[in-house]
Amino acid sequence: MPRALPPRTRRASLLAAAAASVLLAGCTAVAPMPTPTPTPTETVAPSGDGVLRIGTLFPTTGATAFLGSAQLAGVNAAIREINAAGGVLGAPVEIVSRDSGDASTETAEASFAAFVEKGVDVVIGPSSSVLAERLLPKAEEAGIPFISPAATYPSLTTADTAGLFSRTIPSYPHQGTLLGALLPEKGADAVALVTSGDELSATIQAPLEAALADNGGELAVAAEAGSASAVTAAVAKVTKAKPDAVVLATPDNGELTRALITALSAAGYGGAKLWLTSQNLADYSQSLPAGLLNGANGVLEGVQPDDAFIAKLKVEDPGLTDPRYAAEAYDATMIAALAATLAGDDGGPSIASRVVQATRDGIRCTSFGECIDVLSTEPDIAYEGIVGALRLDDAGDPTYASYGLYAYNAENKYGRTGTVSG
Template identity: 45%
Template structure:
């Protein structure tokens, strides 16, 4: 057991005992499950005569991360997450006696058609699942390609809330929570205590902001807390006098600013005006798409004590060490855990389905993510598969329970605080949703 399994094991201990008790005397499986044959090779049991696998017997994972362009800084960590998972899988037993293969391509930027052309490359190379893209815009474009090719796409980083509403025919999944789900984490942090607080939400009413607003309001209502101010601005707003005047009038205890990377100029103006009005330190919270490095934007100390929330788990030291074994130069780890879990789930789905074809994997991903006997790593899941094919993989990024829409709920959210240099630092985190 790797050391980064310890925390997850503590979380699921009660559920595991319950599940094992329920299957302590399992009935014989109608279809043979897969099981390890030795330390370096893993062979699937011969499928029942009624099952004819459509795959070619070799599990190929395609990755489509932004290795060029504005968001290329996100690729290395996700590639390392996939590589770490594949290394563990191949060491623990492989799939059908063959090592899992990785085919990597660039997703490019939204203004180009790189994602379309390189997705075709992945299809031509017979990949069975695609991990990526990192961009929500590109993920939305990849959905149609996935349906045509009958290959599931699992994004570790696409957070656009409306992706849940896009028709994907069961071929799109993500191991990162939707943007609006942070409303639960915010509500818990701001209204979860015994002291009642007056909260104001200052946000851009675009697709993301509106989705977050609705979830946030509902989550606050569950805690008998309401917004005392609901202020809207746009990506081109520079004058915040009216908004600040109303904030002073209602005197909220906390102001939450909701905006995205697409509105950096307006976001900085909003933060500057709101902090100047006296809403500083823990009286100001930022959301996941504007919690960033402001060390060059404001003078030192402007944001000291300001809080923020970001989706995704903060990797443990042991998991970081595991990632660095695949890429010693790695310095950023965002979305690595989510990419690792996406890879594990895809491979486990292929094993349970006894078929590495994309259509079989897509149809089994939901089942291996929840509801069965919990297992925390590949070797442990193989052990469980000796007695039942009903597994529930809990990953390094959290429970990774898929909804029927392919979203992950509940999910891990991290809380951050700004230091005197206006840089955000992780403080704690929890699972919400």
């Protein structure tokens, strides 16, 4: 039965009304140890049935199907551990897995309808920001929160008007903060930013500029090329500023991005001077001349799992080859289970009201069993899992994040060279 979802504590004035609706409807840096202080929370009317049902909404078909198996393995690994520790509120956690497809289909909508029918309490996913935005109104109507391991659009934070959406992956603009600290360390004090003028890519500019200033650098120029005809002018603007490095923030690896890479390289801003961001970090071995990207850099959200965690994933999926976003999916599942435990109820509204609380301000714990032990004597926890100390803010966004550093070889393929966290 559809359930109205109250917002998190950041919207406490609306919480009571939403609860009434429920009744009617039926790494390189280490975060400092928090001081244990109970997190103020609002009371939400119980709406669960005693069994926590977790839905997974990952792509098994479509253009991004290669991302689905690792995330599903991460969820399954987490549920195996949760149930081995006694389950949630004394009952084993159940899983309902459905395909999200990609944004060109309505597969995600059909899958979400199945979640509602089967009484799913919380959804881990979707991986796609576009699909998350499309499904948020339906989730609000049903009272089912999302915790996404891979959706990075900053617009999701403002689109989530009912406290439904959280994530275990950093929002895209956080890359600006990362690069603004990292580039001066590497001797690039004057930095140029090139975007295609799209809304997403533009969000990196303010945090990049601020972080550069905080770290002794400066944003020397910001250039925009919204079409192929504007590439020459944008690159000329960069050349005139004579930066030490160029950050290329475009929304994909399409024709415009390739034209910018080619023109920047010809102007002397390829190789180690060029930095790609997560939306355009891709294999260009078939689309650009060999060697064009040799030495270029890139950043991508997400932690690199260790061998022990990958072994856990292999138990769930022996054929798994790429663990991308598996750690984020694992932690999202743990947070959902711990939120239900904190609330004493498996209903979606209760889970949504405790997601943030599960990750900050309490006693540090690193597994479901350990966190349950802490809660036997203490009122609050700060879960730190495979991803690390997420410390979700009031909007459900991580304030601590891990990124992979990448470099391109002579074949225009990229490989991981390190990790930066903070």
